[in-house]
Amino acid sequence: MKELKFEELSTRQKLGMTFTAFLNADERTPEEDAFIVDMIKDHSLGSVWIQVGSGSVEELMKMVNDAADYPILIFTDAESGIKPFMVGRHNAIAATGNEQHAYIFGKVVGVTARKKGYNVVCDPVVDMNAGSQRSLGTDPARVSKLAEAIARGMHDAGVLNIAKHYPSANNPTGVDSHMGEAVSPETKEDLLNRALIPYKHLINEGLLDGIMTSHKKMINIDPDRPTSLSKPVIDIIRELGFDGISITDALCMMGIRAKFGDVDAKGFALAAGNDTILPYAGNHRKLFEDYCEAYDKGLIPDERLDEAVRRILEAQHKAMTLPKDAELTDEEIEMFYSINKDGVYAKCDEGVTPNISRDGKHFIVVMNKCEFGIEEAGKVDVDTFSGGWHNPFDIKDRLCELFPNSEIRFINEFPTQSQNYEIMRDAFGYDEIVFLTFSESLAFVGEEQLTHRFIKLMEAMQLTDRISTIVHFGNPFVLEKLPHFKRWILGGNSAGSVNACIDVLAGLYPAKGVPTYDFKLK
Numbered sequence: 001m002k003e004l005k006f007e008e009l010s011t012r013q014k015l016g017m018t019f020t021a022f023l024n025a026d027e028r029t030p031e032e033d034a035f036i037v038d039m040i041k042d043h044s045l046g047s048v049w050i051q052v053g054s055g056s057v058e059e060l061m062k063m064v065n066d067a068a069d070y071p072i073l074i075f076t077d078a079e080s081g082i083k084p085f086m087v088g089r090h091n092a093i094a095a096t097g098n099e100q101h102a103y104i105f106g107k108v109v110g111v112t113a114r115k116k117g118y119n120v121v122c123d124p125v126v127d128m129n130a131g132s133q134r135s136l137g138t139d140p141a142r143v144s145k146l147a148e149a150i151a152r153g154m155h156d157a158g159v160l161n162i163a164k165h166y167p168s169a170n171n172p173t174g175v176d177s178h179m180g181e182a183v184s185p186e187t188k189e190d191l192l193n194r195a196l197i198p199y200k201h202l203i204n205e206g207l208l209d210g211i212m213t214s215h216k217k218m219i220n221i222d223p224d225r226p227t228s229l230s231k232p233v234i235d236i237i238r239e240l241g242f243d244g245i246s247i248t249d250a251l252c253m254m255g256i257r258a259k260f261g262d263v264d265a266k267g268f269a270l271a272a273g274n275d276t277i278l279p280y281a282g283n284h285r286k287l288f289e290d291y292c293e294a295y296d297k298g299l300i301p302d303e304r305l306d307e308a309v310r311r312i313l314e315a316q317h318k319a320m321t322l323p324k325d326a327e328l329t330d331e332e333i334e335m336f337y338s339i340n341k342d343g344v345y346a347k348c349d350e351g352v353t354p355n356i357s358r359d360g361k362h363f364i365v366v367m368n369k370c371e372f373g374i375e376e377a378g379k380v381d382v383d384t385f386s387g388g389w390h391n392p393f394d395i396k397d398r399l400c401e402l403f404p405n406s407e408i409r410f411i412n413e414f415p416t417q418s419q420n421y422e423i424m425r426d427a428f429g430y431d432e433i434v435f436l437t438f439s440e441s442l443a444f445v446g447e448e449q450l451t452h453r454f455i456k457l458m459e460a461m462q463l464t465d466r467i468s469t470i471v472h473f474g475n476p477f478v479l480e481k482l483p484h485f486k487r488w489i490l491g492g493n494s495a496g497s498v499n500a501c502i503d504v505l506a507g508l509y510p511a512k513g514v515p516t517y518d519f520k521l522k
Helices: 011-017 030-041 057-067 089-094 099-116 140-157 188-193 197-204 231-239 254-260 264-272 284-296 302-321 330-342 392-402 417-426 452-462 495-505
Strands: 020-023 047-050 073-077 120-122 160-166 210-213 245-248 345-348 362-368 407-412 432-438 469-473 487-491
Touching (some): 011 302, 020 284, 030 057, 047 057, 099 120, 099 140, 099 330, 140 160, 160 197, 160 302, 231 264, 254 264, 392 407, 392 495, 417 452, 469 495
Parallel strands (some): 020 047, 362 407
């Protein structure tokens, strides 16, 4: 393993150093693999992205490492962890109210990632958006300390961190950047006074290795281009003393492609101050040629390209020199798994406990994804960014085990007419009526919300106070439209959080979690 020398790189090699290839098992072809291998052997590829949890990770990792004689950067996302270590997204960590849990999350994820071959993990998420579970909360000071703990854990594990999604501005329009251009009215002063506080804290602690730039347009800083293509916005964090690497969020998102195309966007992204671009798509030969075309068009100044290459080489050096001998103790693994349990939060009316009788006769309704075929247990596709955490059949089995005298029903998140009718018709003569609901952060669905039809069902039933309990997995803000219920149990988007919430409902474990958002339940 040797480090590449800047002065020995040609212009094409420099462009390759600032290009991150997305290796996807679903889009692999012999031709694609050969092109990537040739780029690596020619010292013309600075980094690759191999999505953890996707197929052929081991094969892709071996292919890259066999070809590389330099410390190529290998990226992944791990917002919820890496199997078998999964939590209900970042808010599950924050809801424990414990920085030690955050440190353990960072270390466990880092050690697991390093042993799989990764040296860069895109974490922590320091956005403070109330509308998403992909957040550590809305208090800048609290988010800063939790992010610090995660970053320290990752460093101790031997991997670099990438904080995201810079500049972590608000998103009052609610537009999903995967689908269109998100816009924020926040000014530079606004960012410095709130959203950038966690970034500044990590910089001051010497813990910020990199940032991922979002595609949100900061209209009062740069009215023409989104953050990932905007020098004025990226310059702000450089002025704060940040000298790590900047990687774009996926340039395949419609918030970029629909307006800037596939060639110019890549050139604008590097010229704006990013050090590597992430197309996050296959057909690497065309993607790289698009990038070279942007350079040939004069969109990337040589001085800016050289600066980016130097930062990539520095990151490669740092990745190679981090400690590689950290292991996980049994106590650390046990604490990691306690995140899902200790982050469960319960809010109950006065005199009401979070648990219901295990011997009682209850009517329990389990929401499932519209894409989930209830009759097709062997053909279920429930994979999400959280790793396939929600399986109604597993939930039903757990409920039947703990509440043997109860009736368990499924209902779609967008229920059919017959489902609504059958739930309302049959839910009489029971001790408690309990709904298990969820919301999740998914690309290309707009925003996290309960469907209008589902809300209307619950409103109708609650006109006569028929529902006693909501057990919800995910963003609590989606519950603000619901009527009053006497018992709320809130957890995260992971199988561990689901089981922990059910344990709280059954009285097997106390609800220890703390609220991290200022949500309003009626």
